[in-house]
Amino acid sequence: MAEHILELKNISKTFPGVTALKNVSMSVKSGEVHALLGENGAGKSTLIKILSGYHEPDKGGEILIAGSPVTFKSPKDAIQASFHTIYQELTLCPHMTVAENIVLDKQDQFKGFLQKRREYQVIATRVLRELGQTEIDPNRLVKDLSIAQQQIVEIAKAIASKAKIILMDEPTSSISQSDADRLMDIIRGLKTNGVAIIYISHRLHEIGGIADRITVLRDGELVGTVNNSDVTERDLIAMMVGRELTNVYPKREVSIGDVVLRVENLASGELFKEISFEVRKGEIFGIGGLVGSKRTETLEALFGMRPITDGKMFLNGEEFFPRTPRRAIKHGIAFVTEDRKKSGLVLCLPVYENMNMVNAQQPSFAGYLNWAKLKAIADDHRKTLHIRVSRIEQIVSSLSGGNQQKVVLAKWLDFAPKVILFDEPTRGIDIGAKTEIYSIMGDLAARGAAIVMVSSELPELISVADRIMVMQEGRMKGIVSKQEVTQEHVMSLATQKTR
Amino acid sequence: MRAQAQAGTNQTFRPTIKKLIIQYRTVLILVALMTVFTLLKPVFINPANLLSIIKNMSYVLIAGLGMTFIITLGGLDLSVGSIAAVVGVGFAMLVRGGLMPVVPAVLIVMVAAMLLGFFNGFISVKGKIEPFLVTLATMFIYRGLALTLTAGKPVPIVIPYFADVFGNGLLFNVIPSPVIISAIVFLVSWFLYRQTKFGFYVRSIGGNSEAARVAGIDVSFVKIAAYTLNGLYAFIAGLILASLFNSGLPDAGGDLALDSISGVILGGTAIAGGVGSIWGTLGGCLIMASLNNGMSLMGAQYHQQILVKGLVIILAVLMDNAFKSKQ
Secondary structure (H helix, E strand, C coil), rough: CEEEEEEEEEEEEEEEEEEEEEEEEEECCCCEEEECCCCCCCCCHHHHHHHHCCCCCCCCCCEEEECCCCCCCCCCHHHCCCCCECCCCCCCCCCCCHHHHHHHHHHHEEEEEECCHHHHHHHHHHHHHHHHCCCCCCCHHHHHCCCCHHHHHHCCHHHHHHHHEEEECCCCCCHHHHHHHHHHHHHHHHHHHCCCCECCCCCCCHHHHCCEEEEEEEEEEEEEEEEECCCCCCHHHHHHCCCCCCCCCCCCCCCCEEEEEEEEEEEECCCEEEEEEEEEEEEEEEECCCCCCCCCHHHHHHHHCCCCEEEEEECCECCCCCCCCCHHHHHHHEEECHHHHHHHCCCCCHHHHHHCHHHCCCCHHHCCCCCHHHHHHHHHHHHHHCCCCCCCEEEEECCHHHHHHHHHHHHHHHHCCCEEEEECCCCCCCCHHHHHHHHHHHHHHHHEEEEEEEEEHHHHHHHCCCEEEEECCEEEEEEECCCCCCCCHHHHHHHCCCC | CCCHHHHHHHHHHHHHHHHHHHHCHHHHHHHHHHHHHHHCCCHCHEEEEEEHHHHHHHHHHHHHHHHHHHCCCCCCCCHHHHHHHHHHHHHHHHHHHCCCCCCHHHHHHHHHHHHHHHHHHHHHHHHCHHHHHHHHHHHHHHHHHEEEEEEEHHHHECHHHHHHHHHHHHHHCCCCCCHHHHHHHHHHHHHHHEEEEHHHHHHHHCHHHHHHHHHHCHHHHHHHHHHHHHHHHHHHHHHHHHHCEEEEEECCCCCHHHHHHHHHHHHCCCCCCCCCCCCCHHHHHHHHHHHHHHHHHCCHHHHHHHHHHHHHHHHHHHHHHHHHHHH
């Protein structure tokens, strides 16, 4: 019997244009809680997807379970190799009972055509008792349970499959403190039964309390594995961010002008509250924070995609409420959204049509569109933004991420926006294209736009932004200026304990 | 990234035969079908027969052109046949016994048809209900309206020139008036779809309504406008139907919605929205009409015709998917 229940050897994963994981090796012992730590984009999600069978690693990498190599071609393979993943977004069937959910992935065990309700119930009762969770009735519908209880059902499902390794992705992100404490007890119980837990969380204090060993990833590479008892939170933060700033971030001297956008005590329901900041002409204002800090939601509210329930917003000194994106655009606000495929581009349309989506809304006689003129405009953008595409008639989905991002940008350039909101402007694009995007942002600022940029990449945030606001769970944690900022400073504001 | 851009370049500069086949598949199916029918029944290719094919499909084509906007938008409208019936009986009742001159009667039913279309769009957008469900319901409601108004009986139209203008009249003694009307509607539709903001918005919203919204397009307004416009298309189709039968039939246009949707799908417009073609809809409707006509010439009944029609739709969509997955 090998000492390590799970071993990863030289796991790499390359997607077109991006290397998500580079030669990552780690090992997990039976009965250990192994925390996986890293910033957004460090490669954790890719690793999870490889371990749970959604992605296959590149050639050369090896996954060993109890000493023997395995290949996961589908999520089913992973489950059969006694590897179970509990995702952040739970994957139970809400309209089925607890017992039915627990046996759902084990239908091979049951013979015959008919459902074996009694057997299901016996199994469910047994595993729930094992977990010490007898108050969950196996006959209840999952949708009637709390999120924390649903999570326990997920764990029960894993236990019933005799899982030896359970991966938990941000399990405490949407449950209360007392539920989280109960979860920690369950995890300790699983440990004593020899189950290995891979625990992913952004919450350093939580990891400090539960983990035996911690593996830190950064930019898809392994930083190291350390014993929890040997390190402090400070050490972990340093491992997560300790990255050299290179000259991929071209600096630019821009004279900062008057305040263009001012926000006072902005709130949108319970999502975020008491957000106040101002952005000046020519300034790049960064917003940092972890996943779930409601940065995107804040930008969406500024662009009229979410209701503003409290507070004020001023554009060039005049009070303004965006209400709809259409109104926001009319008042000179542009929004380069995070998810190109979801809200940035119409993938089935050609490059030039995507570029003219805002431009085409200018008044014209009887709604006539002069495509020859619009194509010429698009072609200018192609040249100035160095978009690598053979013809602007090409369908936009066939472009690489970086070029797609430039198309999204091009859409906003013709109406000279006063305020440009950027949400993760360089997510999923390669270094070369990133540099180009930064220099375009610099140009826009130099031409007098006020820029607000949300980014999860600390080096990017620190070197591109003039000032940075850090958010945590919908609250403002502070604004730091370029002079006083360090990655560690931002990270500790973003992770400090609030409860 | 470079490699990908490069691949894109090759794809566009060397259009393979397969790509051409995909692009012109509607034309290819049509030509194949016409060739087969001509070989089996040479009379098929006579200009007179071809004109009658176009005449007989005119109202389906018109409904199909409107439906192209709706399906490109990612929607569906099952109620067009019922709207067409309301138009027919409404007009017939307004002009019965000289109650009202023709022109105001036409205008009134036109506005009524657009209101019915507006209702579809308004309920679907504001009530956040799938257009399939809304128009399934209004298909019954509007049909019920037509039947209730007439107590289920046809209402004759006794205005001779009405039938000439919209139904059985001939221009230069050759071209049937429905052919002229559908040609005009076709050209206007093409212009609207390709050359105007409205068409661009429809294609953008169908392709990705969230991106359209972020770009400042008023998604709700465009959707409601498209359903209202579809009411106008149903109005034209309804007038042609009424004048072909010289009466307002409460059960007219029973197949209109499904026939026009079939034509649109055969024409390569994606049911998921975003990608569509006005020319394709013309091709798709021609395929269906040729099939009907050719099979009638060979002595097949309506029964066998719809059987084959269904098979052709499945084949066309299978072909589509096969090509797409190979791309």
